[in-house]
Amino acid sequence: MGRRGLVDEAIQGILDRVVDGEFPAGSSLPPEADLAALLEVSRPTMREAVRSLSDRGVLRVVHGRGTFVAPQEEWRDLPTLIGVLARTTPSRDLGLQLIQVRRMLEVGAAGLAAEHRTDDDVARMGDLLNRYDAAATADDVDEVAELDIAFHEAILAASGNPFLAAIMQPLAEALSASRRTTAAREDVRSRAQEHHRRIFRAISDGDPATAKDAMRGHMTQTHDDIAAL
Template sequence: MSVDRVTSAIDAILARIHSGEFPVGEALPPEADLATMLEVSRPTMREAVRSLSTKGVLRVIHGRGTFVNPVASWTDLPAMVEALGRSQSPREIGLQLIELRRMIEVGACGLAARNRTDDDIAVLTELLTMFENAAETGDIDTIAKADLAFHTTILEASANPFLSFIMHPLQDALSASRKQTSADSRIRRRAAEHHRIILSAIVDGDEARAKDAMRKHMTQTRDDIAAYLPDQPVAD
């Protein structure tokens, strides 16, 4: 059984769920019909269904069929973000993500100030320079990459492996949001200033100041998302 074929079948099922062809609460077509629709073998189709069931997307009820679960019960974060993006605006998604980031990253920044190594500081310094250089030239892709890596490095510097594990599945969504806000030079300058203050607190090993700096950065980011991201769902 080809892994690529299974992945393709999973993507095809998700696409039909996102489009409303497979509505929440409704049963998928019978096994043979679904395999034909997806243009895969029945074993491949079963493996795709099994994978989506383990992620909470589908629910198999023996003797009755396979049903689509509400998005809130999904455990696959990228699939959840994509699904929510069909009904919610980039602004709504961004504000929800920044709430999550505030809860996680403020505490993580304090831990990073306590546990950071010389290597962590070197990486953070390099990423801040990369961010600032890209901000001067308006290189949005590099800005988003450096910004995301800066925050990821802080999570790693916390020395708590669960923090990076929690945030990693959201990287695509977080990167998309950063690219949209970073297009504005004023936002780039504000973000760079906040990053400098955060890094200074981490270098000094000042947990309280690091947490306060990250909290203020999250507030700034929330305000920028509210002001600049579209308030309507993005059309396909």
Template sequence: MYLSEVRRMLEVGACGLAAERRVDADIEHLRQKLDEYDAASEQGDIEAATRADLEFHQAILSASKNPFLASIMTPLSTALHDSRLLTTSVPQIRKRARHHHFEILEAIEQSDAQRAKDAMRSHMTQTSSDIETHLSD
């Protein structure tokens, strides 16, 4: 729950900044990470899908052009990895995450900051719900 709160606070704003500040190379990098996510997911390689998911979100932080955002997230890297590994292991969650990721990418690509923030907010809401529904014991 706490990790999701921090992610929501930081990543929603970062997504808006990424939409405003992104360059073509950022879009290519984001698209590459989503391709890697899809390939790993299709192969059932949960570790590789988790890594691609984390790198997609890291690429958004980088596209924001605010160096403090990535450094704020660094101490959370182990918790982020462990949480993602659990969620990525559930096929339905991967499918929902994929949908949200493409919505986020499209908004950033179109430089639509509000839509990007809304897409990330929706992704964070779905992630929190998925954790509560599928992984809380």
């Protein structure tokens, strides 16, 4: 295994112990030599892992005192936070939290998509919805979940704002797990597709206000479906 792989393993080893409660927020990590032995890596590899987690806000290095686990509200790296929350938060609660984030971003994205969509964007979204119908008819849950995500990603792309897709990308794995849970129910995916069609029509018609209202309704429906699980 290369050095990068060893560092990644050491990072994961520290995060595993944060999740398991061995290294709770506010606690200090073991001395350097002890931590390297615990992680079964060299001291330089351990130092690099600590430096990486410090850059992410997970650890706080206090010179002369030691290295401490920071509270989650101080963490600065979204993928790291999502990875830990996915392991420590009940899936239903995590899904509801993700919906809050999606509502804030995707309602505005739908309005922008209605303003900036191209013919290619409209064709892409229409094709995805048709494929969603076929997958739902075949009861292919994984395909339905993937196409659901792809449709929403197509809206972000059609918005013309590259920051939106970049912000949502780290959420992809957690969103995928949530989508598979809801896509397993025929009534839920049927309701979702009705909302998708409304959003699509508004974007295709170039109607930002209606597109935002349709996406807002979709987020409310998704929230209620997850809450009922």
